[in-house]
Amino acid sequence: MARARTLLQLRTRIRALADCEPETNARHPTSQLNTWINESWQALRAMVTDKGDLLYVKNVSTSTGVGPDTGKSYGLLALPVTAVRIHAIDITVAPNDVRELTPTTFNARNEYSVYGVIADVPIHFAVFNIGEESGATVGNGWIALMPAPDRPFPVTIYYLPAWTDVTNDAFVFDGFEGWDDWVAHDVVMKCAERDNDMQNVAQIAMQMKAESEKRVLSACSSMQRVAPSYGRDTARSQRRGRWRGEW
Numbered sequence: 001m002a003r004a005r006t007l008l009q010l011r012t013r014i015r016a017l018a019d020c021e022p023e024t025n026a027r028h029p030t031s032q033l034n035t036w037i038n039e040s041w042q043a044l045r046a047m048v049t050d051k052g053d054l055l056y057v058k059n060v061s062t063s064t065g066v067g068p069d070t071g072k073s074y075g076l077l078a079l080p081v082t083a084v085r086i087h088a089i090d091i092t093v094a095p096n097d098v099r100e101l102t103p104t105t106f107n108a109r110n111e112y113s114v115y116g117v118i119a120d121v122p123i124h125f126a127v128f129n130i131g132e133e134s135g136a137t138v139g140n141g142w143i144a145l146m147p148a149p150d151r152p153f154p155v156t157i158y159y160l161p162a163w164t165d166v167t168n169d170a171f172v173f174d175g176f177e178g179w180d181d182w183v184a185h186d187v188v189m190k191c192a193e194r195d196n197d198m199q200n201v202a203q204i205a206m207q208m209k210a211e212s213e214k215r216v217l218s219a220c221s222s223m224q225r226v227a228p229s230y231g232r233d234t235a236r237s238q239r240r241g242r243w244r245g246e247w
Helices: 007-018 030-051 179-194 201-219 230-243
Strands: 002-006 058-063 075-079 083-094 097-103 124-129 141-146 154-161 172-176
Touching: 002 007, 002 179, 007 030, 007 179, 030 083, 030 154, 030 179, 075 083, 075 124, 083 124, 083 141, 172 179
Parallel strands: 097 124
Antiparallel strands: 002 172, 058 154, 075 141, 083 097, 083 154, 124 141
16 A cells, blocks of 8 residues: 655654664764655665556657668657656557557667668667766757657657655655665665664664565566567568568
8 A cells, every 4th residue: 555754754763763863963964864865765766667667657748850860870869858767668650550669779779771771660769878967967868769760750758757856854755555664774774884883783774674675576566668569569570571681
């Protein structure tokens, strides 16, 4: 069942588990605990998503460009600025014809240009650039589309967004029952490390965190990140065979 916890509730529990009360404790100031809680919550969201549960996945609608990037064989699609993980990409080829792009490695970027195929309906994608740092900002990252699109296609990108740190004590962290246990014990381990673990707190927290992780992952769905679609996969293989001159 769902169990939401406020920042204050999480921090209070962590202070009790780590024996670092009261709030005025100089060894573990509130600002430091808040930072660790936010870091651990982002790590939890990524762990759950990587396991295949889509609870924290968002989506954005956009469209492709046309043709390959200058001097290259693949097309480009802008990576959502806040994306941490790309879970799936849908492409609308025609009304009532929505297809999923399958992930591939960037090493396959020239696969569809070997036999003269430069642009067509994209089949694969590969994230290869998370953006370039410039001062205090980061530019757009990029997703390669293979083959490059021969016309603009509407696309929907499903992704895990980056977590925005919170400092408001009333802010709620939303998850299933027991998921906040993982966060609490992860932060307790950091507290123990800073304290040089004089009372073996880290060892206890590590064990409790491992048990919490088992509960978290057992609650996640067993869905594969990309599920096969046999009918459509067969059609894709046929199209790919024609592109590569195999029949």
